[in-house]
Amino acid sequence: MSARTILITGCSSGIGYDAAHALAARGWRVFAACRQQRDCTRLAEEGLETVQLDYTDTGSIAAALDAVLGATGGRLDALFNNGAHAMPGAVEDLPTDALRAVFEANFFGWHELTRRVIPAMRAQGHGRIVQCSSVLGLVVAPWRGAYNATKFALEGLTDTLRIEMRGTGIHVVLIEPGPVTSRIRQNAIPHFERWVDWEASPRAAQYRATLLKRLYQTRGPDRFELPPSAVTRKLIHALESPKPAPRYHVTTPTHIAAALRRALPTRALDRLLAKG
Numbered sequence: 001m002s003a004r005t006i007l008i009t010g011c012s013s014g015i016g017y018d019a020a021h022a023l024a025a026r027g028w029r030v031f032a033a034c035r036q037q038r039d040c041t042r043l044a045e046e047g048l049e050t051v052q053l054d055y056t057d058t059g060s061i062a063a064a065l066d067a068v069l070g071a072t073g074g075r076l077d078a079l080f081n082n083g084a085h086a087m088p089g090a091v092e093d094l095p096t097d098a099l100r101a102v103f104e105a106n107f108f109g110w111h112e113l114t115r116r117v118i119p120a121m122r123a124q125g126h127g128r129i130v131q132c133s134s135v136l137g138l139v140v141a142p143w144r145g146a147y148n149a150t151k152f153a154l155e156g157l158t159d160t161l162r163i164e165m166r167g168t169g170i171h172v173v174l175i176e177p178g179p180v181t182s183r184i185r186q187n188a189i190p191h192f193e194r195w196v197d198w199e200a201s202p203r204a205a206q207y208r209a210t211l212l213k214r215l216y217q218t219r220g221p222d223r224f225e226l227p228p229s230a231v232t233r234k235l236i237h238a239l240e241s242p243k244p245a246p247r248y249h250v251t252t253p254t255h256i257a258a259a260l261r262r263a264l265p266t267r268a269l270d271r272l273l274a275k276g
Contacts, residue, residue: 002029003027004027004239005030005031005076005078006028006078007051008033008082011034011039011048011082016082018231019231034052035054035055051068055106055113056101061109062116075124076120078130078239079117087101087146087147088188088211089195090145091145092201093197093198098196099146102147106154107153110131114161117129122168127171128170128239128244129161130235131154131158131175133154136151137154137176138254138257138258138261142274143276154174173247175234175238176250177230177250178224180230180250192215198211198212224253225251234250260272
């Protein structure tokens with residue numbers, strides 16, 4: 001029997017990078033997708049099959065999937081949607097075009113790729129679609145309105161898709177990490193600098209006291225931060241279990257947030273979340 005096949009996005013670093021190498025080591029045929037060709041070249045030198053895929057480019061999405069299906073004879077056992085970026089800033093300071101841009105990368109592109117994958121999975125009678133959401137798809141955090149919004153949207157769309165795929169052999173799963181070691185903070189800086197005029201904001205003093213320090217100052221790991229391998233362990237279960245769970249929480253903060261959302265009145269939860 002040929003190796004099981006998976007397309008993983010966002011493989012240049014962090015969660016996607018760890019997952020690609022770990023699944024390849026387990027015998028999966030991994031297609032590791034990156035937005036930039038230089039990262040694809042680096043991963044190819046490490047022994048992975050790669051494709052260039054930019055979620056904001058319809059042509060790139062189509063070409064990447066065509067390349068994968070061409071290499072596998074039309075078969076794809078699993079898709080792990082993972083690539084995303086943050087867009088820090090207070091909601092009142094986010095231009096609407098900034099919100100559109102982050103939704104293209106974190107939500108609309110995921111939807112387009114997923115829709116293109118489903119016919120191949122239907123034809124073969126099985127498949128796994130795993131979405132990398134976040135604790136910020138369960139509860140919100142200040143200064144992260146754009147990212148919160150994309151993950152809440154992803155949660156709703158994925159829950160709907162999971163129900164609609166019942167009886168097709170296609171399992172749809174959410175993974176919800178909390179703080180995981182990655183480059184998401186560093187990668188957010190160009191988006192923040194492009195879109196947010198923080199010095200003109202009525203919250204300029206708050207930016208200096210909070211967000212700017214978090215973005216620009218070198219700091220150690222967050223409390224409760226886990227390595228990307230913690231996500232990979234849940235991903236392996238989601239892919240290989242005969243009956244995967246609908247969602248997998250990763251890190252202590254995610255478990256706590258899910259419990260608090262169920263247990264606390266909204267105002268009480270707001271007071272906790274406002275502390276950042």
